[in-house]
Amino acid sequence: MDKKKEIYFYNTLSKKKEKFVPIKKGEVGVYSCGPTVYWNAHIGHMYAFVVWDVMVRFLRWSGYKVNHVMNITDVGHMTNEDEGTGEDKMEKGAKREGLTVWEVAKKYEKQFFESEKLLNIVRPDVACRATEHIEEQIELAKKIEENGFAYKTKTGLVFDTGKFKDYAKFSGKKLDQMEDGSRVEVDKEKKNPWDFLLWVTNQPEHIMKWDSPWGEGFPGWHLECTAMSVKYLGEKFDIHTGGMEHISVHHTNEIAQGYGAFGKQTANFWMHNGWLNLKGEKMSKSLGNMYTVLDLIEKGHDPLALRYLVLSSHYRKGLVFSLDSLEVAQKTLNKLRKAVGSWKSGEKKGKISEEWKDKFRGVLADDLATPELLALVWKMVKSELSSEDKLATLLDLDQVLGLDLGKDKEGKKDVPKKVIDLGKERVEARKEGDYKRADEIREKISKLGYTVEDKKDGYEFLEK
Numbered sequence: 001m002d003k004k005k006e007i008y009f010y011n012t013l014s015k016k017k018e019k020f021v022p023i024k025k026g027e028v029g030v031y032s033c034g035p036t037v038y039w040n041a042h043i044g045h046m047y048a049f050v051v052w053d054v055m056v057r058f059l060r061w062s063g064y065k066v067n068h069v070m071n072i073t074d075v076g077h078m079t080n081e082d083e084g085t086g087e088d089k090m091e092k093g094a095k096r097e098g099l100t101v102w103e104v105a106k107k108y109e110k111q112f113f114e115s116e117k118l119l120n121i122v123r124p125d126v127a128c129r130a131t132e133h134i135e136e137q138i139e140l141a142k143k144i145e146e147n148g149f150a151y152k153t154k155t156g157l158v159f160d161t162g163k164f165k166d167y168a169k170f171s172g173k174k175l176d177q178m179e180d181g182s183r184v185e186v187d188k189e190k191k192n193p194w195d196f197l198l199w200v201t202n203q204p205e206h207i208m209k210w211d212s213p214w215g216e217g218f219p220g221w222h223l224e225c226t227a228m229s230v231k232y233l234g235e236k237f238d239i240h241t242g243g244m245e246h247i248s249v250h251h252t253n254e255i256a257q258g259y260g261a262f263g264k265q266t267a268n269f270w271m272h273n274g275w276l277n278l279k280g281e282k283m284s285k286s287l288g289n290m291y292t293v294l295d296l297i298e299k300g301h302d303p304l305a306l307r308y309l310v311l312s313s314h315y316r317k318g319l320v321f322s323l324d325s326l327e328v329a330q331k332t333l334n335k336l337r338k339a340v341g342s343w344k345s346g347e348k349k350g351k352i353s354e355e356w357k358d359k360f361r362g363v364l365a366d367d368l369a370t371p372e373l374l375a376l377v378w379k380m381v382k383s384e385l386s387s388e389d390k391l392a393t394l395l396d397l398d399q400v401l402g403l404d405l406g407k408d409k410e411g412k413k414d415v416p417k418k419v420i421d422l423g424k425e426r427v428e429a430r431k432e433g434d435y436k437r438a439d440e441i442r443e444k445i446s447k448l449g450y451t452v453e454d455k456k457d458g459y460e461f462l463e464k
Helices: 043-061 089-097 101-118 134-146 221-233 244-262 293-298 303-311 323-343 354-364 370-381 387-401 417-431 435-447
Strands: 008-011 016-019 027-032 065-072 078-080 085-088 126-129 150-153 156-159 196-200 237-243 267-273 276-278 319-321 450-455 458-463
Touching: 008 267, 027 043, 027 221, 043 065, 043 101, 043 237, 043 267, 043 276, 043 293, 043 303, 043 387, 065 221, 085 089, 089 101, 101 126, 101 293, 126 221, 134 150, 134 156, 134 196, 134 221, 134 244, 156 244, 196 221, 196 244, 221 237, 221 244, 237 244, 244 267, 293 303, 303 319, 303 323, 303 370, 319 323, 323 370, 323 387, 354 370, 354 387, 370 387, 417 435, 417 450, 417 458, 435 450
Parallel strands: 027 065, 027 237, 065 126, 237 267, 276 319
Antiparallel strands: 008 016, 078 085, 150 156, 156 196, 450 458
16 A cells, blocks of 8 residues: 555554554444443533544545444443443333333434434444344354353353453453452352353343343343444454443453454454543533533534534544533634635636645544644645635545535524524514613623624624
């Protein structure tokens, strides 16, 4: 491959950047850990999916045929998954809302994909539900057991990490420092405290359960990802993605399962994103500090401003989010849209600048350096390149950015509901001849960052 086109990604497996060479020339298999659909996906979750969308878009823009597979966890993700104790998150969601587990799964899977659409995330080629792949999970667990990597206890079928000497290598754990006391109702039959469940059989009241060689029960959370990734991508594929929180347990256990079943790594590259934090804290439901994409829209923000904000951070470092930073991203995105709009006024069709395209490709090929990419975009915007060529080049790059720059937009964010309601009150006050009150309402609108411009057929809000 031309050195200009070489791609380097950080591989958690080796703890360094490595040249990316796909297993099959011209094709890339990507597996992404998807959502557990028991509650709304908040923007902390969506940060990760924007990141991996950019990676998949970049690979396709670079000429690769990509098969992107993502799981939907709708069973088996326990509040204390390694012991098979606590409560299944799906059942927890069902109790919270007075719905069946199946209704909860359907509701929040829909919410997740609606959020993806709003953020212009390309839907995975395969979105596979855990409950629709029980047979594959049972077969995988049987294979692991037949190879001598599993044993039965009162809780179910357990993976024997003692048979896999490199179990701690991926996460860097010091297993002898792990404490049983950090877990609830420890299974005393387990050979090692960090051995994990492949199939859970000790919860007869669990709603979602299936027959298996080890008794009626349900799969452990880790099993689904190995079973479904190899089903759709083969026993060896190119890239496995997820959040950095997956490194120490979920992905460590996936790697163990791969060795137990196939005697090898299932993925060549393991890539992990940092977190979207809010005021120095991880955004989470338990902390009550989460926003969904729809929450941002209701506050008057364009969801693609969030996408732009995500691009301004490096995926491995994560992002400190605030509404103020979102406002800055919105204004910057609007300036870019305005520039694109001005370039469209020309009649001449432009050409993609290979010089700038190579520059863009270069920073993306260095482990998806999107902050540097945005800086380059603005350099091109201010460059001597013709308007027509700028337009063609940027619209080509937008296949990676995913900002919909080719679509006509007004460059304005949605007006917040509070401002709209005040506008209606002002109209009523004016109809009643109460101009003093109308002026007071205008002042309130001004404090919210808007001015009111009266017109013959009504009025318009303008952002200050």
